[in-house]
Amino acid sequence: MTHQETASRHQHHQNVAPADHSGHTDHVALYRRMFWVTLALAIPTVLASSMFARLLGYTLPDLPGLALIPPVLGTIIYLWGGRPFLTGAVQDVRSRKPGMMLLVATAITVAFAASWGATLGLLSHELEFWWELALLVVIMLLGHWIEMRSLARTSSALDSLAALLPDEAERVEGDAVVHVAPADLVLGDIVIVRPGGRVPADGEVVEGEADVDESMITGESTPVRRGPGQHVVAGTVATDSALRLRVTAVGEDTALAGIRRLVAEAQSSQTRAQRLADRAAGWLFWFAVVAAALTAVAWTVVGSQQEALVRVITVLVIACPHALGLAIPLVVAIATERAARGGVLVKDRLALERMRTVNAVLFDKTGTLTRGEPAVVALASAGPLNDDGVLTLAAAAESDSEHPLARAIVAAAGARGLAVPRATGFRSRPAVGVTATVDGRTVEVGGPALLTSHDLRPLAGDWAPDGATVLHVVVDGGVAGALALADEVRPESREAVDALHRLGLQVVMVTGDAEPVARAVAAELGIDRVFAGVRPERKSATVAGLQRDGRIVAMVGDGVNDAPALAQADVGIAIGAGTDVAIASAGVILASDDPRSVLSVIRLSRASYRKMKQNLAWAAGYNLVAVPLAAGVLAPVGFVMPMAVGALLMSLSTVVVAVNAQLLRRLDLSPAASILPQ
Secondary structure: OOHHHHHHHHHHHHHHOOOOOOHHHHHHHHHHHHHHHHHHHHHHHHHOOHHHHHHHOOOOOOOOOHHHHHHHHHHHHHHHHOHHHHHHHHHHHHHOOOOHHHHHHHHHHHHHHHHHHHHOOOOOHHHOOHHHHHHHHHHHHHHHHHHHHHHHHHHHHHHHHHOOOOOOEEEEEOOEEEEEOHHHOOOOOEEEEOOOOEOOOEEEEEEOOEEEEOHHHHOOOOOEEEOOOOEEOOOOEEOOOOEEEEEEEOHHHOHHHHHHHHHHHHHHOOOHHHHHHHHHHHHHHHHHHHHHHHHHHHHHHHOOHHHHHHHHHHHHHHOOOHHHHHHHHHHHHHHHHHHHHOOEEEOOHHHHHHHHHOOEEEEEHHHHHEEEEEEEEEEEEOOOOOHHHHHHHHHHHHOOOOOHHHHHHHHHHHHOOOOOOOEEEEEEEOOOEEEEEEOOEEEEEEOHHHHHHHOOOOOOOOOOOOOOEEEEEEEOOEEEEEEEEEEEEOHHHHHHHHHHHHOOOEEEEEOOOOHHHHHHHHHHHOOOEEEOOOOHHHHHHHHHHHHHOOOOEEEEEOOOOOHHHHHHOOEEEEEOOHHHOOOOOOOEEEOOOOOOHHHHHHHHHHHHHHHHHHHHHHHHHHHHHHHHHHHOOOHHHOOOOOHHHHHHHHHHHHHHHHHHHHHHHHOOOOHHHHOOOO
């Protein structure tokens, strides 16, 4: 089905379906009903056909009115069962873009007219094709039913995403808990999510901790621990404990709604391969017309008009570009749906198509290869305190501070399981540090200005990693230790870089950080090239430079200040979609912040391209071989393809294409699976 035919097909459905029917699900029910009713009419039509009786060698009983069954039921089959094809042919003619519908309508109309001519004695009795007309319509309806069922499964991705929301939410109103619909929630509402319950809206945890299953959003099967201050997404599941959330996004502003919009946009976009299939379907129409004309002339000369008509009808049936039109749209639709379920949101199908040709992946550092927030990466101690003692006092002094470095120190103490005492007398001095009393001791934490104010010498020397922020801990006026804090590298980043190298891709990093920081991260991850000190507005120039060097570039960034570079790249990939899921400059958006998901995009691109090639080869090759057979090129050796067999083979080709496309559903797109050798 070509792109243009898809649009007109929906109009055809509206012509034959009840007014309250919409979407592929209703089309499935429509074609299923039409198939079974037409099949019930076709059975007596075929059995009562004198030509069919002669073919099988049985004798029709001499019953009154038996001869009227084929023309009466055949007419109903043509007018009712063939209506989608007849109305489709009208649309093809009006749009001046002939295709499959016009070919099918031509075939059944020729059979219908010839059969009535034979029934009324105007043409030879041998031209009575009621049984073949009935079989043709039944087979075509069966093929369309299968097609619509396949497309309905793909379109149900949007419905299944919407179904991730619970039927009701528990909103806290004073001391009471009220059950409301998720659509009734507003920003700032406090809601309770019970163990095993789904999150009704995007929100921030205000109370409780739970392992949250985010697989339906990110594609990663391992639950993620979420606690106070952390963000959760609508549709995810609190697996083991209850949570209280403050609603931060509702309705169309949620990440889930953004995902649904992206899937819908991607399923309506068109790829180069799809446009190729559209052109191929148009070529096939003229190929069929010319073949039918030559067949009519040849069989009229060497055979008979009856054989010529049979051969022409068979050629027109066998040449229907049904499988060819389905070859590409079904693959890209299933790929898009499968990607969404795996946390890969394809906004632009062309971007997915290009991803298989990428030979350089350019990562933004902060927030992409790193977490984008500081973490304690090294400790040093002096005097009687060990490293844990220094960290404990520093965490106690910083516990009342909201500074990112303070939160990183407190988090590091918590990760080590240290018991942090309560501090009193907290004071913060800008550009110097903080001071507090801990267990009767004065504890100060700060940078170089703190040491200068006490006339103390730094403890760290050269022990801190390149580019790290060094804070000293001063206890009762003496240096007790020091901490180094740096943007923490994601543990998955090394796996992603290694996997990209195994695929033969160059890995490049761009960052606004200083050269020492960038080099340290690049050395840790094994990155090939580094561009440091690059301002956000110059990142696109970095992409352009790589392209001038002959690289096909995929740019991976957080989608905030990377928008120009994402737009400049051959493929723009926004990582860590969250509530910014609809970033306009990216062609592909990753629902998780796991850089390994880039491998999922590459695998999906290559797998879907293979399926496109296989389907195009099968559909086009099938027609190129089948049309000459239908025309009767092997008639001199005694082989003539019956029209019904041609219809069966045409429908079989559609089934083969559909089944082959469905195999894409078996592709595992989880980040963990993507790094495995393929």
